[in-house]
Each structure stands twice: as C-alpha cells, then as structure tokens.
Amino acid sequence: MSELWLCSYVRSGLRIALVIAAGGFAALATPASAQQPPAGNAHQGRIIGYTCLGCHGIKGYRNAYPDYAVPRLRGQSVTYLINALNEYRNGQRAYPTMHLQALSLNEQQIADVATYLGGKPVTAKPVPQSAVPKAAQVCASCHGANGIGVAPMYPTLAGQHESYLIRVLHEYQTGYRQSPIMDAIAHSLTDAEIRTVAAYFSHLKPGLHTVPRPYTRWSGR
Numbered sequence: 001m002s003e004l005w006l007c008s009y010v011r012s013g014l015r016i017a018l019v020i021a022a023g024g025f026a027a028l029a030t031p032a033s034a035q036q037p038p039a040g041n042a043h044q045g046r047i048i049g050y051t052c053l054g055c056h057g058i059k060g061y062r063n064a065y066p067d068y069a070v071p072r073l074r075g076q077s078v079t080y081l082i083n084a085l086n087e088y089r090n091g092q093r094a095y096p097t098m099h100l101q102a103l104s105l106n107e108q109q110i111a112d113v114a115t116y117l118g119g120k121p122v123t124a125k126p127v128p129q130s131a132v133p134k135a136a137q138v139c140a141s142c143h144g145a146n147g148i149g150v151a152p153m154y155p156t157l158a159g160q161h162e163s164y165l166i167r168v169l170h171e172y173q174t175g176y177r178q179s180p181i182m183d184a185i186a187h188s189l190t191d192a193e194i195r196t197v198a199a200y201f202s203h204l205k206p207g208l209h210t211v212p213r214p215y216t217r218w219s220g221r
C-alpha cells in the first residue's frame with residue numbers, strides 16, 4: 001500500500017516526498033546497522049580475498065546468466081561491503097554463489113575481506129545539482145551527485161558497471177534483492193529512467209575500480 005502511495009507521488013513529480021519518506025526509513029535502519037562490526041584487518045583480508053579475485057579481480061568479468069558485469073569493489077565503502085556480505089549470508093540477497101561465499105566466512109573474516117577489497121574509499125569533487133539528469137536527482141541525496149555515497153551505509157555508484165546497476169535496479173523491482181529503502185525507489189523508476197541513471201552514475205570519474213590482482217606478474221605487488 002505505502003509503496004503504491006509512494007509511486008503515485010513520484011509519478012506526479014513530487015519526488016521530494018519520496019526523499020523524505022526514504023530518509024525516514026534510513027533513520028529507522030540506522031540502529032540495526034549501528035551494531036559495530038569488528039575492525040577489519042586488510043592483511044588477513046588479502047589472504048581470504050584471493051578466491052574472490054577469480055571474479056572480482058578480472059576487468060570486465062561477467063556473470064554468465066543473466067548477463068551483467070560482476071560489480072567493482074575497490075573504492076567502495078567498507079561498511080557497505082560488510083552489510084552486503086551479511087545480506088548474502090542471511091538471504092536478503094538471493095545470489096547463490098555469493099550466498100555460499102558469505103556463508104563460508106565468519107564476522108571477523110567478513111570485516112577483513114571487506115577492508116581489503118574496498119581499500120581506500122574513492123573521493124570526488126562535488127558536482128553541481130544542475131549537472132545531474134532529472135531521473136537521478138532523487139538518488140543524489142544518498143548516493144551523491146558525484147556518485148559517492150554521502151554516508152558509509154550508502155554505496156558509491158560512481159564508476160560502477162552500467163550493466164550491473166541496471167541489473168540491481170531490476171532485482172529490487174522483482175524482489176530478488178530486498179532493501180527497505182531501495183525497493184520503493186526502484187519501483188518508481190521506468191525502464192528509460194533506469195537506463196538514464198545507470199549511464200549517469202557508471203560514467204562518473206573518479207569512481208570504483210576492479211580490485212587489482214596482487215599475485216600475477218602483470219599487476220605487480
């Protein structure tokens with residue numbers, strides 16, 4: 001019901017109502033995510049993360065079916081990566097391979113591997129609101145006009161693969177992936193708007209990168 005209400009508001013152009021509503025969810029969501037995960041150890045994470053690089057360390061590596069690029073992780077918020085791994089573990093995100101990967105890790109290992117894979121969070125100069133396409137303006141309040149998440153719980157979208165962003169927004173629409181904040185927002189987008197926002201955020205620089213593979217003779221150490 002409330003979702004329909006939100007959608008009709010968005011469609012009539014009163015996007016600000018959605019931002020306020022979503023902001024409310026964000027405030028509600030804070031106490032749960034405020035449980036401090038253990039501090040991550042990047043050195044340990046690098047050892048654990050070796051298997052992850054088989055997919056996340058190969059530029060342009062794609063998921064076979066459905067076809068989309070495996071997400072870039074380097075520069076991503078470490079807090080967000082920890083949340084994501086916990087969501088794969090508890091089934092809030094349905095992707096089977098990642099569910100198994102996350103199940104094999106304990107809380108400390110999740111913090112370690114997220115710290116290693118995320119590395120130094122990417123930063124960027126502010127971008128004027130006028131440069132943001134209309135469909136992406138509502139997103140900027142959390143994901144930044146420059147695509148950099150405004151708080152650690154908000155993922156950075158700058159430089160993320162376009163095909164992955166499109167895939168994820170569809171996943172929220174179908175309920176394949178669930179988020180109290182993003183579900184309603186994704187439902188409010190048309191396919192054309194999804195293509196516009198994905199193109200905008202994926203082309204922003206500086207942005208996320210593929211994690212370099214430290215153990216090959218090409219990437220050095």
Ligand code: HEC
Binds near residue numbers: 048054063085095117
């Ligand atoms: C077989 C390939 C594969 C392997 C191995 C793999 N991943 Fe993934 N990973 C994926 C794919 C594909 C997705 C996107 C899944 C989806 O649509 O939810 C993903 C998503 C993620 C995400 C969510 C990113 C985001 O932006 O929300 C994180 C975090 C992650 N993987 C971490 C890891 C870690 C840590 C490991 C190793 C322990 C690992 N992955 C191993 C393929 C892989």
Ligand code: HEC
Binds near residue numbers: 071197
């Ligand atoms: C009120 C804050 C808020 C707003 C506004 C918002 N988002 Fe999000 N977004 C989030 C949060 C929190 C997550 C993480 C949810 C999860 O773990 O699934 C997220 C996740 C995402 C992801 C998944 C990223 C990944 O790496 O897997 C995409 C893509 C995304 N948002 C796109 C958008 C777009 C496009 C808009 C505007 C149409 C938007 N968001 C508006 C808070 C917001």
